[in-house]
Amino acid sequence: MTVPLITHAKEVIPGGVNSAIRVSPGSDRFVITGSSGPYVSTDTGRTILDFQSAYGATVLGHNDPDVDRAVAETARRLDNPGYGVTDAEVTLADMIIDRVASIEKVLLVNTGSEATYLAIRVARSVTGRPKILKFEGAYHGWHDSVLVNTGTPASRLGTTYLPSTGVLPGAVADTLVATWNDLDDVEAQLARHEGQVAAILVDPILSSAGGILPQPGFLEGLRRIATAHGALLVFDELITGFRVAVGGYQSLVGVDPDLTTFGKAIGNGYPIAGIGGTAAVMDEFSNVPGGTVYMGGTYNGHPAMAAAAIAVLEKMDREPVHAQLDRLGARLRAGLQELYTSHGIDATVTGIGSVWFPFLLEGEVHDYRDSLRHDRDLLVRIRSGLLEDHDILVTPVNWKSGKLNYSHTEVHVDRLLAATDAVLTEVSR
Ligand SMILES: Cc1ncc(COP(=O)(O)O)c(C=O)c1O
Structure with missing residues (x-):
């Protein structure tokens, strides 16, 4: 048998x-x-x-038939040349920039984890600072810096908790963890680590703890605190982006982060994600002559995946x-x-x-x-x-x-x- x-x-x-x-x-x-x-x-x-x-x-x-058709048609015409840029990538970049107010330039990757990884790297480079601040219970992907205090059990609250072994101690030491919906805590941590925090990383609805909405003024407060302390504000819109509104959660609250990470909904299941933000920050990537933040990826902006995303956004426009x-x-x-x-x-x-x-x-x-x-x-x-x-x-x-x-x-x-x-x-x- x-x-x-x-x-x-x-x-x-x-x-x-x-x-x-x-x-x-x-x-x-x-x-x-x-x-x-x-x-x-x-x-x-x-x-x-x-x-x-x-x-x-x-x-x-x-x-979805429209998305699948776009993927199949593009794949028949063009696979993944891995050289220069393809028409689908440029079209998609335009569409994202048109829809998300804070995004002036955009880079495509395959997964949300890659996007949050790059957001942290570019934030560290731009600010010259090592630390990031995230929120208790928040998930931003599987890499070292962001795994800290994801799914913290009650017995470990208030301590550093790691849901994985094999994580670099240095990455853990450079991740600060704040209490959701508590601006005083965020302010206090940035003050305690003045000049050390490169970015505040926030999923606007704390999706990984069931989804706890920000209290009115919380995201606005994060914007104010980040600016006051010279840190970047990164909205991780992996769940909310293109799902709660085509302009993301940021469009609902009118807060412009410096960087946005997105993925999931934009591809309707096909592997495509991205990072977008102000031109000043995005031009730090070494794709630009003189840029110093390295990013690579054989499949970044794969034309068939970009076609999926274009079809998703077009359908959101149409229906x-x-x-x-x-x-x-x-x-x-x-x-x-x-x-x-x-x-x-x-x-x-x-x-x-x-x-x-x-x-x-x-x-x-x-x-x-x-x-x-x-x-x-x-x-x-x-x-x-x-x-x-x-x-x-x-x-x-x-x-x-x-x-x-x-x-x-x-x-x-x-x-x-x-x-x-x-x-x-x-x-x-
Ligand atoms: C808020 C958030 N950020 C990042 C990620 C990581 O995305 P991916 O699974 O595409 O690496 C997820 C995945 O669930 C997520 O929910």
Whole structure:
């Protein structure tokens, strides 16, 4: 008898998956073999309604026909010459600059981790300073400087915590960690390390802790503090960019960061990401004669990936993508809040636009410490119930927010609500 493919996967791939974030309850039961619109299908014959949307990447839905067509047509015409620049890259750069107010020049890479890595490198170069400041619980990719205090357990709050071994101690020492929504803490840390901090790195909605929105004035305050202390402000819009609005979260609050990192939604699942910012900072990259900040990458700006991004942005221009995402997101958040209340479970359903997360706790959530009070075991049980009994995927991992995409309709949202109702009845027995 041949072993199931999922069993074999573990023999040839560590843990059977290609990203630590993909290990979750139920993920070791099948191999995914197809995707279309709001669904993924498995080698075991299941069709699963997907509300994970590839951790935010598939903003239009799986295999969006316009995006796939653009990729196929470009790939047939042009692969990856790896010399000079291609027409698709220039077109895309123009489109990004037109849409994101703070971006005057843009560089393309493949992943968000590369983008945040380069943002830090260029910030260090421009300021001549070694340190960065990030927020407790924030994820900005897998590289050394930013892994510090990501997913900090309660017992380690207030100390330096690393979710990985093998990280350079120097990178850890140069990463400061501040409390989300606490401008006094940020101000105090910059003052304590005066002249040492190159950049404040911020995901505007602290996505990796479920998604904790900034309090009014918080991002504006970061802008003021960064400027006052001569540090760059970097918005890591990997989740929010092109998803909460075509101009990113920065367009909602009217704050111009010095640098923006983006990826995920702009490629609708294809690997493309980037870093953009003021011309003065971006011209420090050594692509420009005299620039000193090295960046490379065989696949940067791959024409077929750039074509995917162009098709995404064109569709956002043509169709009411964000209006639909916002409408369905509001319906879903309100529906979930009502369900938790009616089942007598303390919950605050948070989020913005197409992004949502139910904090299962009493009261409000302002910072990472608050998010640790939430009942993560119950969340995993609820989401495992959705997957096992209802073929609905909202990854059963704590703090992972759900993401709607443009292929979702009222019918899908209502199916999730009805299934949640059934699961909550089951778990509160
Ligand atoms: C806010 C944020 N920054 C950076 C990253 C890293 O992006 P990538 O997984 O493309 O390297 C992520 C990924 O989830 C993210 O959510």
